[in-house]
Structure formats: C-alpha cells, structure tokens
Amino acid sequence: MSPKMTDFGSARTLSSDIExxxxxxxxxxxxxxxxxxxxxxxxxxxxxxxxxxxxxxxIISGQKNTILDKRGDTVGDLVRDAWHMxxxxxxxxxxxxxxxxxYEVAEITRCAQVALLCAQEDPxxxxxxxxxxxxxxxxxxxxxxxxxxxxxxxxxxADRGTTTTYMGQSSSTIEVTITSSAPMSTRVQIILDPEV
Numbered sequence: 291m292s293p294k295m296t297d298f299g300s301a302r303t304l305s306s307d308i309e310x311x312x313x314x315x316x317x318x319x320x321x322x323x324x325x326x327x328x329x330x331x332x333x334x335x336x337x338x339x340x341x342x343x344x345x346x347x348x349i350i351s352g353q354k355n356t357i358l359d360k361r362g363d364t365v366g367d368l369v370r371d372a373w374h375m376x377x378x379x380x381x382x383x384x385x386x387x388x389x390x391x392x393y394e395v396a397e398i399t400r401c402a403q404v405a406l407l408c409a410q411e412d413p414x415x416x417x418x419x420x421x422x423x424x425x426x427x428x429x430x431x432x433x434x435x436x437x438x439x440x441x442x443x444x445x446x447x448a449d450r451g452t453t454t455t456y457m458g459q460s461s462s463t464i465e466v467t468i469t470s471s472a473p474m475s476t477r478v479q480i481i482l483d484p485e486v
Contacts, residue, residue, distance in 0.1 A: 336413035343408025352386030406437035
C-alpha cells in the first residue's frame, strides 16, 4: 500500500551541465506536458515539475487535464479550474466525490497549492522538486508564494503574452485587437460604409 509514481523522466535527456535545451521532437501525454515544451520544444528539469503538479491535481480531483490544442491551449482546464477554486477557497468542489468526506481540508489545500505552484506557466515560477518534496512533507514550512493565475482561453486562443489576434464583426464595424508580449494592445476599428 505504498504507491510509486514513475515516468517523470522527460528531463532525463539533459546532461548534468545543461540547464535547458530545445528539441523538435516533442513527446508525452497531452495535458501533462509543460507549456514551453509542448509549444516550443524547450525542455529543462522544470518540465517534470509541471507534469508532477498536474498529476497531483488529477489525484485530488479524479479528473483529466483537458488541453484544447486547436485553440492554442497549453495549460489545461483542470489547472485553470483548480486555480479559481483555490483562489475562491472552494477547493471542496475540486475534490473527487469518491473521497466523500474522508479527507482533511488543510491537506487538500496545501497539496493543491503546491500542485498549482508546480503547474505555473513560466518555468522560472516553478519550484525545484527538492522544494516540492519539502513543502509536501512538512506542514511547518510556509509556502513561498501564491500561484499565479493561468492564462485564460479568450476568443479561441490562450492569452499567454504571445501574439494573438481577435476579430469581431457587427453589422457595420469590424474590430480587430492585436495583443503581443508588449505591454500595450493595439485596437483598430474599421467602419464599413454601407453605401460603398
């Protein structure tokens, strides 16, 4: 009755003197792959941290982390939903109903917060696995920070600070919003002259 987790070896290809690399061959299970690895092939030890975080959320919820690849999603709905429930102090809604009331709210809250820290979109925001183990093993260790909100899917694209374009159209106006990693969005409105 001592479960073991295996196959978090995505970062195994790294040699001890390389902190980060890039590959054109991305492998792994959709929903568990870190955003930087899934979208750009960038790998580091932090991609396994992301996978572990998603795995913990799956254990807590009994749900899959669904990724909408065709809509530009790299985080998944389970991570987004868990973050909102954690932030609103509604984690009881995340817990797998099969557990009934056989869990401690404080333990679920701590595990969910650590999982969300692991599942941060930016690898620099994810803790090292040694820190994760320490946070999960000791209630006396205060958690270092709050997890950042995952990017929401907006108009069919995940808002990740990359370039996205949304076009909406009313009867006589077309609105185009262009968002990039720059701090400002550009909004263009094209007024159609119905008489032309």
